[in-house]
Amino acid sequence: MQGAQSRSERDRWTFYEAIKLKPNDQGRDMTPRKAMDKSYKKYLAQLKKDPGGFYIFAEPLDESGGHPANFVDYECAFAADHLSQLHPHSILDVGSYRHFILGLLAHLPVTTIDVRSRQPICAKETILTGDAKKINLPDSSFDVVLSLCALEHFGLGRYGDEFDFYADQKAFAEMIRLLKPGGRLIFTTTIHRAEPSIAFNAHRIYTYETIQRFCSALTCVDEKFYNHQNRGFCSLEEITSDLKWWDVYCGCWEKK
Numbered sequence: 001m002q003g004a005q006s007r008s009e010r011d012r013w014t015f016y017e018a019i020k021l022k023p024n025d026q027g028r029d030m031t032p033r034k035a036m037d038k039s040y041k042k043y044l045a046q047l048k049k050d051p052g053g054f055y056i057f058a059e060p061l062d063e064s065g066g067h068p069a070n071f072v073d074y075e076c077a078f079a080a081d082h083l084s085q086l087h088p089h090s091i092l093d094v095g096s097y098r099h100f101i102l103g104l105l106a107h108l109p110v111t112t113i114d115v116r117s118r119q120p121i122c123a124k125e126t127i128l129t130g131d132a133k134k135i136n137l138p139d140s141s142f143d144v145v146l147s148l149c150a151l152e153h154f155g156l157g158r159y160g161d162e163f164d165f166y167a168d169q170k171a172f173a174e175m176i177r178l179l180k181p182g183g184r185l186i187f188t189t190t191i192h193r194a195e196p197s198i199a200f201n202a203h204r205i206y207t208y209e210t211i212q213r214f215c216s217a218l219t220c221v222d223e224k225f226y227n228h229q230n231r232g233f234c235s236l237e238e239i240t241s242d243l244k245w246w247d248v249y250c251g252c253w254e255k256k
């Protein structure tokens with residue numbers, strides 16, 4: 001990025017114009033509005049004339065419009081909804097979104113396991129670093145086990161763990177082992193209506209049948225499906241049948 005730092009402001013403007021003409025990864029049109037083009041230059045000139053003690057430099061961005069929700073919002077909402085009904089005393093998180101866990105720590109202590117190391121920045125977090133397929137904790141330790149968008153990655157090496165075709169099955173068995181009887185497993189993962197596939201080494205893509213097999217020792221409390229195309233929850237029949245693409249499964253299951 002040294003080049004970007006040393007560009008003149010004129011070049012920076014051209015640079016940002018160029019990158020904003022691409023749609024973002026949710027297909028949202030990031031082309032700046034014409035009105036913003038005009039007002040931007042006007043207000044930049046005004047700020048430079050009267051900077052009020054600030055150093056002013058150009059970094060034009062236009063992120064107006066609706067807030068860009070995507071599948072992660074829906075996964076987090078699903079988990080938050082279930083957690084809020086449960087009032088658990090003990091939670092194990094297995095590889096979920098870091099920001100979600102840090103928010104959860106405002107209310108509850110959480111033990112987290114992830115193969116990547118994290119800094120202990122909140123006293124309520126007990127950090128374990130290691131592979132989810134073998135967790136060194138006693139059986140029936142937690143009221144809730146949470147795992148958002150992680151299962152499909154285990155054993156593929158993307159995050160530095162060792163290659164193991166069966167790592168997802170082993171990790172899932174660990175999550176069940178660590179739940180107390182009557183405890184809840186809340187998890188999200190990839191799903192499509194085609195044969196199970198592996199986009200190596202990004203992730204696996206499961207079928208509904210595979211997920212049901214994973215959960216065969218549990219009782220279903222709630223299931224939801226997220227469809228990228230409609231950007232919202234949908235029925236099982238509406239999830240993608242594209243062999244190389246995926247939608248999202250959200251499940252809450254109880255240990256008998």
Ligand SMILES: C[S@@+](CC[C@H](N)C(=O)[O-])C[C@H]1O[C@@H](n2cnc3c(N)ncnc32)[C@H](O)[C@@H]1O
Binds near residue numbers: 113
């Ligand atoms: C898609 S990410 C989930 C979100 C991510 N934690 C974040 O905050 O953006 C999957 C997580 O699973 C973790 N992970 C991958 N393989 C793992 C394994 N075998 N055991 C434990 N954690 C693993 C990764 O380090 C990563 O943090």
